[in-house]
Amino acid sequence: MQTTTQAAVHTTGAQPLAEASQPGRLVSLDVFRGITVMAMILVNNPGSWDHIYAPLxxxxxxGCTPTDLIxxxxxxxxxxxxxxxxxxxxQQPSTHGRTMLRILKRAAILYALGLFSALFPTFDFSTVRIPGVLARIALVFLVCGIVFxxxxxxxxxxxxxxxxVLYNMLLQLVPVPGYGPANLEASTNLGAWLDRTILGEAHLWKQSRTWDPEGILGTLPAVGTGLLGMLTARWLxxxxxxPATKVAWLFVAGGACVVLGLIWNGWFPINKSLWTSSYVLYAGGLAVAVLxxxxxxxxxxxxxxxxxxxxVYGVNAITVFFLSSLVPRLLNMIKVAGPNGPTGLRTWLYDTFFVPYFSPVNASLAGAIVCVLIWLGILWVMYKKQIIIKV
Structure with missing residues (x-):
């Protein structure tokens, strides 16, 4: 990862931005990225996983909740x-070889960060989860970069x-070895079988071990989500x-994608874990409209x-996502005395400062909001000092 300072950074709020009609950096893109990451931190860090509001x-x-859109x-x-x-x-074909190497390097770093996060703190390679959020981001970045x-x-x-179309056909027409006809059930669909066959159950999502929401086959339609972003940017x-014409047509295109996704949902249901084709269109259409x-x-x-x-969230998005996955585990490695014996520091803080003062679900939400605000303070200082960590 590379840290850049004021002299080297083309930053978002501190320097003049290009006019909207010109192909400069979009402040709206950083804002959209920042809000998305803030939402990701919020839903990934509840005070208690047993008490969560349904939309989170x-x-x-x-089906699809607001959390499934993040x-x-x-x-x-x-x-x-x-x-x-x-x-x-x-536009410079002679540089494509070097550019592809840069794309590959960045994808490898993203995947390595995800693998480190999955290994931490035990570093047990025999049970490490191989797929994951950062792994999928890395693969989508790699494929879409080369395609572009x-x-x-x-x-x-x-x-x-x-x-x-191909993904729909694979999941609904190809028989699943050992299980029979094609199906969309969690543990017996073609993607789940492929993950178990190639990666092994020990290296899949720990909550199931029989399937993984970021599995191999589901990365194919996830590339489609990246392609939707590329097509949107080409238009912008x-x-x-x-600009008014651009925005009008983006709303038309986004609305059309949402409608097509809802229609497709009738026979290939919207499903985030399977990353179904209807889900690509539905969530992608909403993303087009939001941008x-x-x-x-x-x-x-x-x-x-x-x-x-x-x-401030948007310009250090990967940094805060990566670190926010490590810090809770680090805090719980610090043991403090509790009424029922030693407990992790994060758990102790939550039980001491939130649980006694709120209902269970509101205590959990308050803990998540405080987490977002703490990271906001850290990122604000980084932003003021023009520290942007690039992968």
């Missing part, structure tokens, strides 16, 4: 960011359609199109007085 939980299987929003943002980062290199360099937007649109970078709204507010109309908190 994932759907049990089929990860696809982030992958959509990855696709948008790739276009802004690599468009110059794409080597294809046109029409080819990318065709690839997206092919991926969605059109110099000859007026369009932020683009209009922040980049076109210039309403930026409210954006500081998401902005």
């Amino acid at each position: 939980e994932h759907a049990h299987w089929h 990860f696809p929003f982030f992958l959509f943002i990855v696709g948008v960011s790739l276009v802004y980062a690599l468009d110059g290199a794409r 360099l080597k294809t046109t937007w029409r080819q990318q649109l065709g690839l997206l359609a092919t991926i969605l 970078r059109q110099r000859e199109v007026e 369009a709204a932020f683009y209009w507010l922040c980049d076109v109309q210039g309403y930026r007085s409210w954006i500081k908190a998401p902005l």
